Amino acid sequence: MSVLVVIPARYASTRYPGKPLVALTGASGVASTLIERSWRAAMSVQGVDRVVVATDDDRIAQTAQAFGAEVVMTAPECANGTERCAEAHAVLGGGYDVVVNLQGDAPLTPSWFVEALIEAMQASQDADIATPVLRCDGATLNGFLVDRKAGRVGGTTAVFDGNRKALYFSKEVIPYIGTSFADDAAETPVFHHVGVYAYRPAALAAYPGWTVGPLEQLEGLEQLRFMESGGAVLCVEVDARGRQFWELNNPEDVPRIEKMMAEMGLE
Template sequence: MRTVIVIPARYASTRYPGKPLAELTLPGGARRSLIRLTWEAAQQVRGVAEIVVATDDARIRDACEGFGARVVMTPETCRNGTERCAAALQAGGFAADCVVNLQGDAPLTPPWFVEALIAAMKGGAQVATPVLRCDPVTYAHFVEDRRQGRVGGTTAVFDARGDALYFSKEVLPWLDPARLSGEIPVWHHVGVYAYTPDALAAYGALPEGRLERLEGLEQLRFLEHGHRVACVEVEGRGRVFWELNNPGDIPRIEAALKENAR
C-alpha cells in the first residue's frame, strides 16, 4: 500500500491568521515554524512513500520550499483540510492507495499515531482517525478552555465497534465532577485522518453538512452522509499531545516539546 502524507496549511485562519508560520522555541533556544515542525514530525512515520505540503498561499509555499519540502498549490476555495487533500491528490500527480491528512498545526503528533491509521487502512477501513484517552492534565485543559469560552481540542464518541458516533468541540460525554475517578471516559480526537482515494473523492462530491458547519469539524460531513469513520485507539506512551488551536497554546506546545526531548 502506497501511503502519502499531505499536510494542508492555509494562511487565512479565522482564529489564528498566519498560524503555519508561527515560530516556536525549541529546547536549546532555536526557533522553527509550526509547519516545519509538523513536516519534521511526518518524516518520523514509517512506511510513507512521500510527504507533501498543500497550500494556497505563496508565503507558506516559499517557507516550505526553503526547508526542502515538496509543495502542491491548491485552490483558495478549499474549505477545510480534507478538501485540500483531495485537491492536492488531483493536482499533484502522485499515486496513493492511502492518503494521510496530517494537519499543519499538530507537530506533537507521535509517529505511532499515524502508523496505527495506516494499519487500520490495510485492514479495510475507508476513513480512519486516532482517538486518545484523556489524561487528567488534558481533560483539565479541555474543561478550562470551555469555561473560558475558547475553542480547544475536539472530543470523539464512538460505538462498540469503534465507529464514530459524533465529534464535538464540547467536552463529551458530560461528566459529574463529584463522580469522576479512575480512567477518564473522554476521548481526545487527534486531528489526523487517513482515507482511500475513493473516500476523498466521495467527500468532495458531498454537500457541506449542517453539523459540520455548526461545529466547524470537517469529519462530520462523512457521518452526516452515512459514511463510516473508524476511530483508532492510540496511546500517548508518556507523550503529551495537543494541537495549536489558539495563540495561547504556544507555551503548552513549547513545554511539551521540551518534555518530549528528555
C-alpha cells in the same frame, strides 16, 4: 500499500491568521515554524512513500520549500484540510492506496499515531476513513474544561460504539461526566480526537462534492461531513506512551506547546 501524507496549510485561519508560520521554540532554544515542525513529524512516519505540503499561499510555499519540503499549490476555495488533500492528491495524479491528512497545526503528533492509522487501513479493507483517538488523563480533560469555560476550543472529543465506529465528534467535551478528576488521574471516560485522517482515495475524491451539513457548519469539524453523508469513520485508539500532545488552535497554545517540548526534550 502506497501511502501519501499531505499537510494542508492555509494562512487565512479564522482563529489564528498566519498560524503555519508561527515560530515555536524547542528544548534547545531553537525556533522553527509550525509548518516545519509538522513536516518533520510527517517525515518521521514509517511506511510512507511521499510527503507534501498543500497550500494556497506563496508565503507558506516559500517557507516550506526553503526547509526542503515538496509543495503542491491548491485553490483558495478549499473549505478545509480534507478538500485540500483531495485536490493535492488529484494534482499529483492520484494512484496512492491511502492518503493521510496530517494537519499542519499538530507538531507534537507522534509518528506511531499515523502508523496505527496506516495499519488500521491495511487490516480493515472496508474502512473508508480512519482517525486516532486518545484517552484523556485528568490533566488533559481538566485543560479542555478550563478552555471551554474561557470560551476557547482546547481540543475535539469523540464518542464511538463498540466496533470503534464514530458516533459523534465535538468541540464541546463529550460525553457528559457528572464527576471531576484530579490532574494526576491516569484515565478518564473522555477521548481526545487527534486531527489526523487516513482516507481511501475514492472517499476522499467524493468528499468535496458532498453537501455541507448543519453539524459540520455548527462544529466546524470536517470529519462530520462523512458522517452526515452516511459514511463510517473508524476510530483507532492510540497510546501516548507518556508523550504530551496538543494542537495549536489559539495564540494561547504557543507557550503551552513550547512548555511541553521543553519538558519532553524535543528540539
